[in-house]
Structures are given as structure tokens and as C-alpha cells.
Amino acid sequence: MEFDALFNGFATFLSVKYILACLIGALLGTVIGVLPGLGPTTTMSLMLPFTASLDATFGIIMLTGILVGSQYGGSTTSVLVNIPGEAASVVSCLDGYQMAKKGRGGAALALVAVGSFIAGTVAIVGTQVFAPLLGSAALSFGPPEFLALMVLCFILLSNLSGDSPVKGSCMFALGLWLSAIGVGPLDGVARFSFGVDDLMLGIEFLPVAVGLFGISEILITAVVPYVPPVLEKIRFRDLYPNGEEVRRSAGPVARGSILGFFVGLVPGPATVIATFVSYALEKRVARRPEEFGRGAVEGLVGPESANNSACVGSMIPLLTLGIPFNAPSAVLLAGLLMHNVEPGPLLFQNAPQVFWTYIAALYIGNVVLLFLNLPLVGIFARVATIRPVILMPVVSTICLLGVYCSRNNLFDVWVMVAAGIAGVFFRIWRYPVAPLVVGLILGPMAENSFRKTLLMFHGSLMPMAERPIAVAILLAAAAFIVVKVVYYALRRRRAAV
Amino acid sequence: MxxxxxxxxxxxxxxxxxxxxxxxxxxxxxxxxxxxxxxxxxxxxxxxxxxxxxxxxxxxxxxxxxxxxxxETLRHPGAAPKFLALMAVLVLWILAMPLFGWVALTFLATLAIAKIMAAEGWVKPLILAAVNCGFSYLLFGYLLAIDLPTGFWG
CATH class of the missing domain: 1.10.287 (Helix Hairpins)
Known part of the structure; x- marks a missing residue:
């Protein structure tokens, strides 16, 4: 572990400005994270244009704060009002709300906060150890290896998002095509611009992401009848868990931390998968599985720890390979690119301070959140009860302003609205939007590696079979397809019996 | 399924x-x-x-x-007209912005969105619209000096 580099990362923080960035990010992330529908991806997308005008370190620290903050925020409303702030907090409703109904809501939140802090810290240490190793291994990657990675990403993301792999692959392909609009990177030929000047510059990631996640949320929230949540009151003295609750939480936190970290390395909605896997695991190993769904503390702290650990772990592929495996890391990648920081194998050579500042931001963000969450839990819960009629006009202003400010261009705002309207229909018809966003971001890299590989091997992709890393990656993709086919076949056979 | x-x-x-x-x-x-x-x-x-x-x-x-x-997103009573009205507001907001500027359009759009989302009365939506457009202008147009469209007001 490079302690000197880590200390340098912490040294960057020794300024009021950067501590403020972390505080603002964590606070914003938590506040917006508690709002139903506005998860980490939307929050980060909304804040992205505003960080562009700030210096790179400030922007990266703030985005990191938002990312970790929104993971905490989602659980507060799950426990207190039975409304998950984001998808990864759905599992927390099962036992968290039951605990709140028994008068243990405060203790549940305290355990979640401490558990998440421990899990977050474990995952940060894991990132610190594994990311540089993977980063140096990735230095030997050439266009064929990156092409193989793109194939793996395509297969995994299509299968892991939404209810149909075919729909996922359609959305990924759509994202890849959108990235090809505008002047091509290798030969300067305008593609699909139809003579429109603004299209020559290509479709920016930001308006599409804000539209798909933010505007579509506004449109859907506006048409769905509002049901005011019932808020469980929390007093400060209620925050203390009893001895038995602490004892029962230790194992789930440890298991959730490790499980979440490794699930985070898998492409797809890692935090959501981690919570469900952790819940199933805890139920299986629990001494009293019959308590699950009736306020079992293990059913709350295990998934919450896994959620936070997966959130941190999922950033490793982004930092080491430059490939976002899920939507929040795709937004973080956009943020880094906006600040001219290119994650990937060369990050550790060219800009190691960015990585270590990010790690330091995670550590400090985690500590800030622990101290922020417990005393302010009552206020955060109240935020969840703000009526959409007040919230949505403000959110739509933020979306418009954010996208407009990024390039001072109204065309981007049109793209955002179009993406928002399309997003509503995608969501109604269950077409996952995350693969589209990832496809849009990965498009240029996919095209570059594809064309360079063809040039390298004189028009054939077969010589890729002589590259061991590329072969290993392609075999992993094939293995995933085989596992999936076998799984479906077994399920169908069981259903027939 | x-x-x-x-x-x-x-x-x-x-x-x-x-x-x-x-x-x-x-x-x-x-x-x-x-x-x-x-x-x-x-x-x-x-x-x-x-x-x-x-x-x-x-x-x-x-x-x-x-x-x-x-x-059942669009199957709730009145959902489809609300959805269309919101889309129209968003489109008009952007379309008319170069003409009427950020402040006036944001005020009207906030008011319209609040009313479409069934805000009661006029006083609260008017206050919300005024605060929203005033705050956004103050923060972005004035403090961060972002060049927001001013329209024919100059």
C-alpha cells in the first residue's frame, strides 16, 4: 500500500475549501438521497454541470461526497417512512420499517450508520490495495483487450439491468449509436448530423443523463397521485441500540462489507444486487430466520453494509480500466473527463494524486457522514415529506440550469427534454436506461478499440485468440452466457414440474 | 411476467x-x-x-x-393530460427563453408546473415561482456570473 501517496491525498484536504466541498457533497447527497426517486445517479447528474465551473479537485471531492452521501440518505426514509430513497434501499424497508414500528427506528438508523461506516472503510481499504494492482496489470492492455472488455461489458450490462437481456442490449446499442453522432474521432467525417451544426459536435452525455434520470422522474412524479408518508418521530436518546442489537449486527456488517466489495466489481447495478444477495445470505445463516420481515436487525444492517461497500468497490473498474460498470460510476467518469482527468491504466502513472485524493475523499466523506447522519436524522426524514408540488418545479429548474450552464447552449436543453420524454416511455415499457447511458459514454472507446484492432490485425479479429488477456475476457463473457442459459433452462424445467 | x-x-x-x-x-x-x-x-x-x-x-x-x-403510470385519472401539459410547459420554456429571458420564463414555468401538479390556490404557487426564479437568478446569473438568456429585456 502506498502510504506516502495516501498521506499526500489527505494533505490535499488540509484546506477549508476542500473540507467544505466534501461536507457540501455529503450533505447534498444525503438530502437528495432521501427524496424518493432521486438516487445517486440523478443527484450526481444534476450536480455535474455545477462542478464543471469549479477546480478539478473540488469537483471530484464534491462528486465523491454526493455518491457516498446518497447511499446513506436512501436508507433513512426506508426505515422511517417505508419509502426507499433509491433502488438499493428497497431491502431496508422490509425489516427497517418494522423496527421503526416497534419503536426501534432510532437504533436501526444508528446501526445502519455505523455499519455503513465500517463497510465503507473496509471497501476503501480494498480499493486502496486492489485498484493500483489492477491498474498496473491493465497497462499491458492494447486495443484488442479493450475491445474484449467492451464485449464483456455489453453482455454483462445487457443481462444485469432490467427484466430482459434483449431490451438491455437494445439500449446499449442505442447508446453506442448516439455516441457515434457528430464528427468521427478518427477521420473527421460528420455522421448523422443532418446538416445541424449542433449535432456536428455530437450528443453530450450530460443532457442525456439528466433527461433520462431527472426529467423523466419529474414527469412521472407529476402524474402519479401523491400519498403523504407517515413519519415516525425520532428523539436523540432513541438512537442508542441495545447490547443484543449490537451483538446481532456484528456478523452481518462483516459479511456485508466483504460481500458488497466483491459484488461491486461486477458490472451492473452492484449496490442493488449486493443488498438482495446480502439479505438472502443473512436469512440463510440467521439463528431466527422467522424474524426476517418482522424487524430482524440482521436483515437491515447486512444489506445496508453491503450497499455501501459495493458502492465503493464498483469504482475500481472505473479507476483502473476507465470503464464504468454502472450508472453512478458513468456519471463520475463524465465528471472526471469534464475536469480533463482520464481514468484508466494510465491514471496511476499520469495523475496518481487524483486517485489518492479520491481515496482520501472517501475516507473523510465516510467520517463526515457518520457525524452528520446521527444528529440530523430527524431533519433528513422530514425532507422526504416535502410535497412533489414544491420539489419538482425546483428540480426542473436545476435540470434546465445545469444542462444549459455546461456549454451555454440551448440545444443541450432540447436534448435533455427529448431524453426525458423518451425516458418516461422507456421506464413504462421497462427498457433499462442505465445501459444506454453507459453505451453513450463507452461508445468512443468501443469504436476506437474496434477500428484499431481491425487495423492492427489487417481486417481480421481472429488474431485476438493469440492474446491471452483478450481470450480470458472473452471466455468470461462466454461463461456468463452459458451460466445464464443453464439458469433459464433449469428454471423452466422447475416451472414445468 | x-x-x-x-x-x-x-x-x-x-x-x-x-x-x-x-x-x-x-x-x-x-x-x-x-x-x-x-x-x-x-x-x-x-x-x-x-x-x-x-x-x-x-x-x-x-x-x-x-x-x-x-x-399504471399513465393510467391514473388525469395522468395523460397532466403529462402532455408538463411536456408542453417544458417545450415552451425552452422555445420562448431566447425571446423572454430566463427570469420571466422560469417564473411562469414554475407557476405552471406547480398548478399542473395541483398546487392549491394562487398565493403559495406565486411565492414558490418568485423564490425559485429569484434564487436561481441570484445564484447563477449574479453570483456565478453565468450568461443566462435575457430576451428582449436586454
Missing amino acids: RRVAASTGAWVWCILLFGLGLTIMISSLQIGFGRFTKPGPGLFPFICGLILAVQSIVLCLAGDAGSVKND
Whole structure:
């Protein structure tokens, strides 16, 4: 572990400005994270244009704060009002709300906060150890290896998002095509611009992401009848868990931390998968599985720890390979690119301070959140009860302003609205939007590696079979397809019996 | 999962995706496919279009295109008119911004969105609209000095 580099990362923080960035990010992330529908991806997308005008370190620290903050925020409303702030907090409703109904809501939140802090810290240490190793291994990657990675990403993301792999692959392909609009990177030929000047510059990631996640949320929230949540009151003295609750939480936190970290390395909605896997695991190993769904503390702290650990772990592929495996890391990648920081194998050579500042931001963000969450839990819960009629006009202003400010261009705002309207229909018809966003971001890299590989091997992709890393990656993709086919076949056979 | 492959919506999705895929493929050929030894700018989008077209056929055959599993988003009473009204507000907001400027349009749009979302009375929506546009202008237009559209007010 490079302690000197880590200390340098912490040294960057020794300024009021950067501590403020972390505080603002964590606070914003938590506040917006508690709002139903506005998860980490939307929050980060909304804040992205505003960080562009700030210096790179400030922007990266703030985005990191938002990312970790929104993971905490989602659980507060799950426990207190039975409304998950984001998808990864759905599992927390099962036992968290039951605990709140028994008068243990405060203790549940305290355990979640401490558990998440421990899990977050474990995952940060894991990132610190594994990311540089993977980063140096990735230095030997050439266009064929990156092409193989793109194939793996395509297969995994299509299968892991939404209810149909075919729909996922359609959305990924759509994202890849959108990235090809505008002047091509290798030969300067305008593609699909139809003579429109603004299209020559290509479709920016930001308006599409804000539209798909933010505007579509506004449109859907506006048409769905509002049901005011019932808020469980929390007093400060209620925050203390009893001895038995602490004892029962230790194992789930440890298991959730490790499980979440490794699930985070898998492409797809890692935090959501981690919570469900952790819940199933805890139920299986629990001494009293019959308590699950009736306020079992293990059913709350295990998934919450896994959620936070997966959130941190999922950033490793982004930092080491430059490939976002899920939507929040795709937004973080956009943020880094906006600040001219290119994650990937060369990050550790060219800009190691960015990585270590990010790690330091995670550590400090985690500590800030622990101290922020417990005393302010009552206020955060109240935020969840703000009526959409007040919230949505403000959110739509933020979306418009954010996208407009990024390039001072109204065309981007049109793209955002179009993406928002399309997003509503995608969501109604269950077409996952995350693969589209990832496809849009990965498009240029996919095209570059594809064309360079063809040039390298004189028009054939077969010589890729002589590259061991590329072969290993392609075999992993094939293995995933085989596992999936076998799984479906077994399920169908069981259903027939 | 409810299979509704034969529903109108499912067919619309299949045709839409297939049509888009086909259009992309044809346009890509016009851009220039190149050769495999020297790939042109149309090759990559052609493959994207091909994936879209093929997968849309698979979607149709598998009956997956129209799985709307209990989704009632636009089926609530008054949902569709609200949705259309909100879309109209967003479009007008952007369309008229170069003419009337950020402040006036944001005030009107906030008011309109609040009223569409069934805000009671006029006083609270008016206050919300004034605070929203005032605060956003103060923060972005004044403090951060971002060049927001001013319209004919100059």
C-alpha cells in the first residue's frame, strides 16, 4: 500500500475549501438521497454541470461526497417512512420499517450508520490495495483487450439491468449509436448530423443523463397521485441500540462489507444486487430466520453494509480500466473527463494524486457522514415529506440550469427534454436506461478499440485468440452466457414440474 | 411476467426499434463502410444498427417488447393530460427563453408546473415561482456570473 501517496491525498484536504466541498457533497447527497426517486445517479447528474465551473479537485471531492452521501440518505426514509430513497434501499424497508414500528427506528438508523461506516472503510481499504494492482496489470492492455472488455461489458450490462437481456442490449446499442453522432474521432467525417451544426459536435452525455434520470422522474412524479408518508418521530436518546442489537449486527456488517466489495466489481447495478444477495445470505445463516420481515436487525444492517461497500468497490473498474460498470460510476467518469482527468491504466502513472485524493475523499466523506447522519436524522426524514408540488418545479429548474450552464447552449436543453420524454416511455415499457447511458459514454472507446484492432490485425479479429488477456475476457463473457442459459433452462424445467 | 407481444404497444416498440436499426444501417452505408482492412466511419454505427434491428426481431419473437408488468403510470385519472401539459410547459420554456429571458420564463414555468401538479390556490404557487426564479437568478446569473438568456429585456 502506498502510504506516502495516501498521506499526500489527505494533505490535499488540509484546506477549508476542500473540507467544505466534501461536507457540501455529503450533505447534498444525503438530502437528495432521501427524496424518493432521486438516487445517486440523478443527484450526481444534476450536480455535474455545477462542478464543471469549479477546480478539478473540488469537483471530484464534491462528486465523491454526493455518491457516498446518497447511499446513506436512501436508507433513512426506508426505515422511517417505508419509502426507499433509491433502488438499493428497497431491502431496508422490509425489516427497517418494522423496527421503526416497534419503536426501534432510532437504533436501526444508528446501526445502519455505523455499519455503513465500517463497510465503507473496509471497501476503501480494498480499493486502496486492489485498484493500483489492477491498474498496473491493465497497462499491458492494447486495443484488442479493450475491445474484449467492451464485449464483456455489453453482455454483462445487457443481462444485469432490467427484466430482459434483449431490451438491455437494445439500449446499449442505442447508446453506442448516439455516441457515434457528430464528427468521427478518427477521420473527421460528420455522421448523422443532418446538416445541424449542433449535432456536428455530437450528443453530450450530460443532457442525456439528466433527461433520462431527472426529467423523466419529474414527469412521472407529476402524474402519479401523491400519498403523504407517515413519519415516525425520532428523539436523540432513541438512537442508542441495545447490547443484543449490537451483538446481532456484528456478523452481518462483516459479511456485508466483504460481500458488497466483491459484488461491486461486477458490472451492473452492484449496490442493488449486493443488498438482495446480502439479505438472502443473512436469512440463510440467521439463528431466527422467522424474524426476517418482522424487524430482524440482521436483515437491515447486512444489506445496508453491503450497499455501501459495493458502492465503493464498483469504482475500481472505473479507476483502473476507465470503464464504468454502472450508472453512478458513468456519471463520475463524465465528471472526471469534464475536469480533463482520464481514468484508466494510465491514471496511476499520469495523475496518481487524483486517485489518492479520491481515496482520501472517501475516507473523510465516510467520517463526515457518520457525524452528520446521527444528529440530523430527524431533519433528513422530514425532507422526504416535502410535497412533489414544491420539489419538482425546483428540480426542473436545476435540470434546465445545469444542462444549459455546461456549454451555454440551448440545444443541450432540447436534448435533455427529448431524453426525458423518451425516458418516461422507456421506464413504462421497462427498457433499462442505465445501459444506454453507459453505451453513450463507452461508445468512443468501443469504436476506437474496434477500428484499431481491425487495423492492427489487417481486417481480421481472429488474431485476438493469440492474446491471452483478450481470450480470458472473452471466455468470461462466454461463461456468463452459458451460466445464464443453464439458469433459464433449469428454471423452466422447475416451472414445468 | 405478462406477455403482451400481440398488443399494439409491443408492435410499436418492435417496429420503432427495427426501423431505427434499419435507418442507421442504411445511413451508415452511405457514410462509408470502408473495408475491414481499412474500416470507414460508417462501420461502427452500422454494427450498432444491426444489433438494434436483430434484437428488435428477437424482442418481437420472444414477446418481451411489451412487458409492462402492472405499470399504471399513465393510467391514473388525469395522468395523460397532466403529462402532455408538463411536456408542453417544458417545450415552451425552452422555445420562448431566447425571446423572454430566463427570469420571466422560469417564473411562469414554475407557476405552471406547480398548478399542473395541483398546487392549491394562487398565493403559495406565486411565492414558490418568485423564490425559485429569484434564487436561481441570484445564484447563477449574479453570483456565478453565468450568461443566462435575457430576451428582449436586454
